[in-house]
Structures are given as structure tokens and as C-alpha cells.
Amino acid sequence: MKHWLIKTEPSVFGIEDLAAARGRTTSWEGVRNYQARNLIRDEIRKGDQAFLYHSSCEQPGIAGIVSVTRAAYPDRTALDPRDDHYDAGSSAADPRWYTFDVKLVRRLKRIITLDELRKHAGAELAGMIVLRAGNRLSVMPVENAHWRFIIELE
DNA sequence: GCCAACGTTGGC
């Protein structure tokens, strides 16, 4: 089982929204970055777990843990001209973008902030992608050792 | 709202 970190803006869709969603499950739609797409399409498996990370907000950090309930399938929002994430280059026959389903496992007892993660950037969390300056990936792998360390921080 | 980082686009 692999571990991941998925970013979201809580003003758009945060952990509160996921907790309120039917079955506490949502389709992780709208990813339009090729590197992230490849991870979704080729590497994320049912049963994997991910940190839900809040970005572009007052307190950026990890808010909860989700599990993957369905592996990659075509992102229908790319095919809908009325959708913000519409992409004329994608088609049902040859989908360019993929989504996957996640279910909230639990909220963390507190948000583990980016600030706090940074304190360990030179040691236990060395190399963690979300700590890299200017990082723009919205779906990224998390090393097992990093995952365990962060859970311990809680 | 600023601005650094960086992926994408498009001219050549």
C-alpha cells in the first residue's frame, strides 16, 4: 500500500465538505497537471491512503486521512463544456484526465501545519515533496517513513 | 495583493 498527499483549497472543498459528503466519499476531480495525472492513472490503487492537505488558506497543513475507494477512471468534468475544468482536448474515447474516489478515514486531532512539518525538513522529513519550495503538484507520493513520522507528530 | 517558482505554450 502506498501513501500519498492530496492538496485541496478548503474554501473550495475542504475536510469539512468531505465529512459532510454522502458516504464521506468524493470523487477527486479536476486535476489538470500531467505529472499528477500520471500518478493517478498509473500508481494510485484502491486501499492506498493519503493525507488531505489544506492549501491557500489561513492555516496550510494536513487536516486528515483518506483512503482510496476506487482507482483511476476518466474525469467526466473534462468533457463538460460548462465545467471550469473542461478540456476540449479530452474525449470519452480518449480521456486525457483521470479522477479517483476517496473516503474520509478520520480527521487528525489537529491540523499538522506546514510550519510544523518544515521544522523537520532537515531531518526526519528530508526530501518531502510538499516542503519543496515552489512545489505545485497537487497529488504526490509520501514515503512510508515520512507518513509514520507525521502520524506520530499528531 | 505580492511575488517566487515552475509548468505550459508557441514562435522560431
Add this chain to the structure above:
DNA sequence: GCCAACGTTGGC
């Protein structure tokens, strides 16, 4: 296939 311009992300 290079690379400058541009757009977006995301922390602050």
C-alpha cells in the same frame, strides 16, 4: 528542440 513569455499555484 530551444527558450522566452505567460499563466497558475500557493505561501506570506
